[in-house]
Amino acid sequence: EIVLTQSPGTLSLSPGERATLSCRASQSVSSNYLAWHQQKPGQAPRLLIYAASSRATGVPDRFSGSGSGTDFTLTISRLEPEDFAVYYCQQYGSSPPWTFGQGTKLQIK
Amino acid sequence: QVQLQESGPGLVKPSQTLSLTCSVSGGSISSGGYYWSWIRQHPGKGLEWIGYIYHSGTTYYNPSLQRRVTISVQTSRNQFSLKLSSVTAADTAVYYCSALRFGVLFWGLGILVTVSS
Numbered sequence: 001e002i003v004l005t006q007s008p009g010t011l012s013l014s015p016g017e018r019a020t021l022s023c024r025a026s027q028s029v030s031s032n033y034l035a036w037h038q039q040k041p042g043q044a045p046r047l048l049i050y051a052a053s054s055r056a057t058g059v060p061d062r063f064s065g066s067g068s069g070t071d072f073t074l075t076i077s078r079l080e081p082e083d084f085a086v087y088y089c090q091q092y093g094s095s096p097p098w099t100f101g102q103g104t105k106l107q108i109k
Numbered sequence: 110q111v112q113l114q115e116s117g118p119g120l121v122k123p124s125q126t127l128s129l130t131c132s133v134s135g136g137s138i139s140s141g142g143y144y145w146s147w148i149r150q151h152p153g154k155g156l157e158w159i160g161y162i163y164h165s166g167t168t169y170y171n172p173s174l175q176r177r178v179t180i181s182v183q184t185s186r187n188q189f190s191l192k193l194s195s196v197t198a199a200d201t202a203v204y205y206c207s208a209l210r211f212g213v214l215f216w217g218l219g220i221l222v223t224v225s226s
Contacts, residue, residue: 001172035214037156044205044219045156050212057110088156092209096169098146100156 002027002091006101012109019076021104023089028069030093036065036074039103040085048087049074076106084108111136111143113206113217121200121224127193130183131206131217138187140164144209145189147180149202150219157202161209162189196224 003026013019023034032052037045047056049065052072062077076083089101117129131145138145146161160170162180170178179192193200201224206217 033212035212037214044216046216047214050214054212056213090156090158090214092144092212092214096161097171098158098161100158102155 001097002029002093002095002099004089004091004099004101006087006089006104008104009102010105010107012107013079014109015079015081017079019074019079019083019106021074021076021087021106023067023072023074023101025070025072025091029072029091030095032068033091033093034065034067034072035090035092036063037088037090038083038085039088045088079106081108111208111210111215113208113215115204115206115217115220117220117222119221119223121196121222122226123197123224124195127191127196127200127222127224129191129204129206129220129222130188131190133187133189133208136208138164138182138189139184142210145180145182146207146209147191148205148207150205151199151202159191159193159204198224200224 005024007022034052036049039045053065064075086103092098112134114132121127144161147159162168177194182189203219205219208215
């Protein structure tokens, strides 16, 4: 089973700042099958990034994903008030089980 | 774009079987390339993948749950379902159905299931 470790656990920033979230896998994620999801309180998660760097439909271009192998990053270039939420990475490679990271809470400073 | 909606009892007694259904719209459950999945989230916690059924009928379950889980498809109703047997309070969670195709994952809205007598 691939274990995903996200850091930091909590990130405190101000609107307009740049956010960098990390996701590290215990072994290589095949074909970069790595996704990022955003979850706000009381809501279902929402897909932001798939295949490590492809934005899902309707996702603003301030969100970008990068990385390969075992190290992946989600970057939010300029934080908007609606971006403060919990972010999860997920791997869905060819060898299940699919797994999620424990989440990074992005909160207003 | 596929849309998903969970349904089922919000309260289940300990030792009984939790049964949920996911209704699919905007696409056929028989379409190729889809992984029809269930994911759960314990209150205030992270996300846990339960398992999937591929359009071919192949299933894969999280090893931590596989003795108790069954995922199946009801093609005529364009639905798929989750059964989790011998539930305890530790199975209290929001259950999400989802669909993964070509790397894009669609989420349902989720349904809270509480296990309590």
